[in-house]
Amino acid sequence: MAGTRAASVIAAYDDHQRDLFSFLLATTRNRQVAEDLVQETFLRLVRETRAGRAPDNNRTWLFQVAANLAASRGRRLTVAVRAMSRMRGPDDAASPESGYLKQEQNRELDVALGTLSLDARRAVLLAAQGFDGQEIAQMIGRTPPATRSLMWRARLQLRELLETTGGAR
Amino acid sequence: MIDHRTAESLMAAAIDFPLLPDEQVTLDAHLASCDRCRTVGAQLRRHSLVLGEMATEGAPMRIRSAVAAAALQAGATNQRFMLLLAAALLAAAAIGGAIVVGSGILDLDDLSINPDLPSPSAASSEAPALPPALPPSGFAQVKVSELSVRSEPQASAAQVGTLEEGDVVSILEGQTAADDQVWYRVRLGELTGWATARDSSTEWIGELPEPSSAWVLRVQRQYPTGALNDMTVVLYSDGRLVSPGPSGWEQRRLTDEGTRLFVQEAVRSGLLEVDAEYVTEPPGYEGGYVSWSISVVAEQGPVMVSALSSSDAPESALVVALAERLSALANELPTAWLVDADRTPETPEVLTYNLVVSLGFGALGDFGPEDFLGDADVDTIELPLPTSVLEIGDPLPFSVKFPLGARCASLTPAEANALREAFYSLGMARGEQDVSYVDVRLRWASQNSTAMLKLNAVPPGMDSCVNPYGGTG
Numbered sequence: 001m002a003g004t005r006a007a008s009v010i011a012a013y014d015d016h017q018r019d020l021f022s023f024l025l026a027t028t029r030n031r032q033v034a035e036d037l038v039q040e041t042f043l044r045l046v047r048e049t050r051a052g053r054a055p056d057n058n059r060t061w062l063f064q065v066a067a068n069l070a071a072s073r074g075r076r077l078t079v080a081v082r083a084m085s086r087m088r089g090p091d092d093a094a095s096p097e098s099g100y101l102k103q104e105q106n107r108e109l110d111v112a113l114g115t116l117s118l119d120a121r122r123a124v125l126l127a128a129q130g131f132d133g134q135e136i137a138q139m140i141g142r143t144p145p146a147t148r149s150l151m152w153r154a155r156l157q158l159r160e161l162l163e164t165t166g167g168a169r
Numbered sequence: 170m171i172d173h174r175t176a177e178s179l180m181a182a183a184i185d186f187p188l189l190p191d192e193q194v195t196l197d198a199h200l201a202s203c204d205r206c207r208t209v210g211a212q213l214r215r216h217s218l219v220l221g222e223m224a225t226e227g228a229p230m231r232i233r234s235a236v237a238a239a240a241l242q243a244g245a246t247n248q249r250f251m252l253l254l255a256a257a258l259l260a261a262a263a264i265g266g267a268i269v270v271g272s273g274i275l276d277l278d279d280l281s282i283n284p285d286l287p288s289p290s291a292a293s294s295e296a297p298a299l300p301p302a303l304p305p306s307g308f309a310q311v312k313v314s315e316l317s318v319r320s321e322p323q324a325s326a327a328q329v330g331t332l333e334e335g336d337v338v339s340i341l342e343g344q345t346a347a348d349d350q351v352w353y354r355v356r357l358g359e360l361t362g363w364a365t366a367r368d369s370s371t372e373w374i375g376e377l378p379e380p381s382s383a384w385v386l387r388v389q390r391q392y393p394t395g396a397l398n399d400m401t402v403v404l405y406s407d408g409r410l411v412s413p414g415p416s417g418w419e420q421r422r423l424t425d426e427g428t429r430l431f432v433q434e435a436v437r438s439g440l441l442e443v444d445a446e447y448v449t450e451p452p453g454y455e456g457g458y459v460s461w462s463i464s465v466v467a468e469q470g471p472v473m474v475s476a477l478s479s480s481d482a483p484e485s486a487l488v489v490a491l492a493e494r495l496s497a498l499a500n501e502l503p504t505a506w507l508v509d510a511d512r513t514p515e516t517p518e519v520l521t522y523n524l525v526v527s528l529g530f531g532a533l534g535d536f537g538p539e540d541f542l543g544d545a546d547v548d549t550i551e552l553p554l555p556t557s558v559l560e561i562g563d564p565l566p567f568s569v570k571f572p573l574g575a576r577c578a579s580l581t582p583a584e585a586n587a588l589r590e591a592f593y594s595l596g597m598a599r600g601e602q603d604v605s606y607v608d609v610r611l612r613w614a615s616q617n618s619t620a621m622l623k624l625n626a627v628p629p630g631m632d633s634c635v636n637p638y639g640g641t642g
Contacts (some may be wrong), residue, residue: 006240013236021228038228042236049240106224128220133185144186152181158220159181159212 005049012058013042019059020066023129026113027070027122041066063129064139067122071140112161120154123147171195173206180210184217309340309355311364313373318362322352330360338364338374 020041024034044065048054055061113121119140126136137147171179176199179192188196200207311332319326322345332338332355343353344366351366353374366374 009240010237018225018227022225039232039235043239046239127185148182148186151185152178155181155213158216162216
């Protein structure tokens, strides 16, 4: 692979890995799976780029692939044996904004998200990444009306949970 | 008029989709007279924002390493195997176990070639006139099923070995007429001697065929358990490296030297392109990522080749990593490739090996230039360099010596301690910074040359700068 193409993949990784990994963590609710899927997502980008099919919009492409991997992973749970320990990067360290309140809020959101179906969860989380309904429909392979229905139900369900538990203030 | 539930659903839908004009009108009418629903709407929008502000978390560093390795095709792209290999290597070094070197753990002695496949042509059936002499320092191929190698150019001289059909030999001397025969002094690996070039009707040693459409490599790896995993791959002239599947082709077992000759010839004839690779996703391996890559490593002098086979996809994957720097070497041809043509194999040569370990420190994303495939990649990739790269192997407080041909060498307990201490002192010196990568290489040197073999890219488990081997520091 030409160095420039490799560089573009690595740049895409650096630009999007945090959002993508956070999205996969929240969607799959399983750290190990999220790690596998984020790696697989970028390896697919490597393949596409090498084949001369670099996506026009890396961010959209990456989230679409990740969202589909997250869904298909629900059908086929294949988690590679972790024969090696994890490498902890500085990125894992506590950042200023991730204080206690943030963590607490995350926990409540996480519990609420956990009550949604995987399909609804990934749609709402894609929206949280800034994609609009039309884009999400395309990314998850549903019609816009079906996606709209999926999402408003999910949002109402989240509201009920969060307001009754008093979270998300 | 719509009810509260409908109003709520429209407000929730409006977060992601524009409402139809009708919907907007009816919703607005409802909200104008419903404080409760206005509150719900505000909550829905706030929750949407909160979701977008959830604390984020970066993926572990090793995933970046894996992606970068795949993108760069720096050696094997089977990252998990590479990491395991690296871990095993470091662990072995740490406990004074065997450091298994190049052609040891990655057994390339069994790399065999037949340079004239798949077209079955080479042997000429008609009796040749006296052919022109094969050039000294060139290469030739054995055309008969068995060919004796003798100590002198005489049929009565002692037989020192046997060549087989397809063997690629280097021509050291020739042609010499003696004993009613034409003789060449040839070499194949450790075997050197005189062989007859032809009998009255058939050429026994002939020119290496013109570069054909493909070279076939048979690569075999021995696992620590003793199990063998072998695979045939075909290197096409356009640089693709593929597996032809079951093959009846007769394979030749070649030594390291034969492997060198192969790579040498392949590069010289233009068969081996820079960063030749073939990526495939075999049937039944959904989601897998299998890649072979081939390149050549050498700082200078002899070419060292290595092969990696995948351990987590044994059904399909064999990662052949014949190392780095192919483009640089291609420019140096041919002289740089003929280093030890006159080495005397009867005298066991002692090579000095040094384990060269580089540690990179710094923030996430730091990669050392050594992690990249070649200088060209380094030039074109704009990544921050590590804040510092310390090399403890140059000079390392010890060196490992073992005779040519040995498969592995062991560190003595004192040597292992020295390595541990070097790591530890580096870690202490760097304070709180994490080790972002570790680079382990073998450098070996003889009178003629030095060369370097990269053993791994990024090992796992280096999650802090304490003694990486788990001691109490």
